[in-house]
Structures are given as structure tokens and as C-alpha cells.
Amino acid sequence: MRAVRGPRRTRGRAALAALAVSASLALTACGPAGETAGPAGSPGSAGPAGSSAPAGPSATAKAPTPAASKPTAAKPTGTKKPAAPGPSATCDHKMPIAPDLIAVNRYTPEGGSHNLIVRHGNWSCGTPEDGAHFEPVGKETFIPIAETAEITATAPIVEGSAPKKITLQQLIDWVVAHPDAGRPFRYHLGADGAIDTLDEIYLP
Template sequence: MRAVRDGRRAALAALAVCGVLALSACQGGADGSTPGAPAPSAPATPSTTSSAAAKPSASASKPAPKPTAVATGVKKPTPPAPAATCDHKMPIAPDMLSLRRYTPEGGSHNLIVKHGNWSCGSKDTEGAAFETVGKETFIPIAESAKITATAPILSGVDPKPITLHELISWVTAHPDSGLPFRYHLGADGAIDTLDEIYLSD
């Protein structure tokens, strides 16, 4: 009888183990995973948006272009024209003088004069300005020199002949007048022709 009871116990124990195993198999997933456990997540893949944001853009890395000095199609400013030059090249005219005074020093007739030329843009015509340069000097004048005069030495604007003594008298009474004259020197170095140039007031 004891052997029978032991056999029944063994059979019941085997049935219990089989029941436990069967119950576990029924509750398990079809893929063998444990019930209630979270499914493994797929590995994260970097999105294209995040990659683009991470890398600096090519346009941002390039330096801005330098502005050009002159835009295309725009003409450069034209430089101003040079100022007009004087109508004479020499500061001293070769045949002009400004009459200052008279002196008989050395036993001869001498005119104290200053040399010069017409001011820039002026000509030896009415209304012109004769500008002197340098120091005063004297030039001898011949007794027989041909002299013509106009106003203010004589009345009127037309040149008229006068004698050397008439000229000396007027210059002595009106020193430093600065009247312009055109002159010519003879072979002896003395003035043989002297013509006053009329200047309007």
C-alpha cells in the first residue's frame, strides 16, 4: 500500500509541474517576450533637419564682397578745367615801361622808370592795367627822340607829338604817375622813340 501512495504522489507532482509549465506558456508572447515588458525602441537616426542646423552654411562662412570704388556704368567725375593763364609769358615786356620821374644826372636826360607787363587777362588796350615788377631804374633819352602823348598829358585820346621838354615839364609836375609807354632804343642805348599808351579812367 505504501508503494501505491508513493506512486500517486509522484504522479501528482509531475502533473503540477506540467500545469505550471503550461500556464507559463499560455501567458507568454508569441515571440517569446516577457508579458508587460516594454518593447525595445529602435535606435534613433539623425534627422536631416538637425544635421543642416549643426553644419554652418557655405554662404555664412564666406566673407562679404568688398564694395567697388566705382559702380559699373557710372562715369568718373571729370576734373575741373585748368585755370586760364596769362596772355603773356614774360613778366617784363621788352618794349614797355612805366614812367616815374626825370633826372638830369650825368649831364644827360634820363627817365626814371619801372619795367613790367600787362596784368593777367589784360591787353595793351583801353582799360588795361600795367603792372610793374622789380626796382626803379633809369634810361637815357635822346634830345631828338620822337615822342607822342595822349591824356592825361594832353587833352583827347588821339596821340599827338610833343617835345622832350614838354614831357619833362609834365613829369616833373606829376611824379610817379606810372603812365605806360612803348619805347625803342637807338644804337647808342638811349630812347629814340617814346609813345604813350592811352588808358581809360
């Protein structure tokens, strides 16, 4: 009987050892890949079971400091230009158009008569001797001039500042050769409405 029990015990111990190996392999196969079962059935890790790195304090974004508003520099006020001098006390602009002054621009024989194309006006301020200039006003118009009109002229129509008598044809030739020259003249109308006297005003 003892010879029989020996082999049975050996086979029983071998079976228990095989079961233990099978159980160990089963536990290893069921765990996550790359992990081995640690103590108390918890997965192995570098630190203690259930421990994790303490979370640091949550970073709170620092509120941006408002930029200091720069004071607006006041722009330096430019020096005002002196106002242009106004007309002198002796300047009279109450009558913008003189009744006997014209600027002669061109000539036309339309209508079968001699006609001067002119603009009426007046002196800017003072007199020609004071440096005043003739200021035409309004649109161009034409005035007939008689063939017998008495005409005097100065420079640049004739030489010198002293008035000299010229004929109507001499006046016409100069005006045609110098259109829109605007030379100032003092004129007078005859009974027929045509110019009978025409005198150029010398401008220094």
C-alpha cells in the same frame, strides 16, 4: 548707677550722629563740582546710571553724481567764398616783363644827360582796351633819352585819346609836375643806348 548711664548713652548717640554728618559732608566735598552722589555711588544724572543717548548712524557722504557730459555741438561750417576768378585763357604771363614797355615815374638830369626813371613791366591780362592795367616789375632804373627823340602822348599829358607829338621839354615838364604817375610808354633804343622813340599808351 542708672543715673550715670543715661548721660553716657546720650553722649554716645550724639557722637554717632556727628560722625554720620561728617561722613556725608566728606562724600559731598569729594564729588565733582555741581554733582551729587547718587545711588550706588554713581554721579547723579537725568537718565539712568551708565546710559547715554544712542549714537545715530554715521552720515555717509553721498558720492557726487558725475555731471552728464554735454555733447559738443558741431560748429556750422561757413559757406566758402567762391574763389577769385583766375586769369582768362587768353592771359599770357609767360613773359612777366615786356621788352618795350615801361612806366615813367620821374626825370633826372644826372650825368649831364636827360634820363627817365622808370620801371619795366607788362599788362595784367588782355589789353588796355579790355581794362587791363600796367603792372610794373622789379626795381626802378633809369634810361637816357635823346633830345631828338620822337615822342607822342595822350591823355592826361595832352587832351584826348589820339596820340599827339610833343617835345622832350613838354614831357619833362609834365613828369616833374606829376612824379610817380607811372604812365605806360612803349619805347625803342637807338644805337647809342638812349631812347629815340617814346609813345604813351592810352588808358581808357
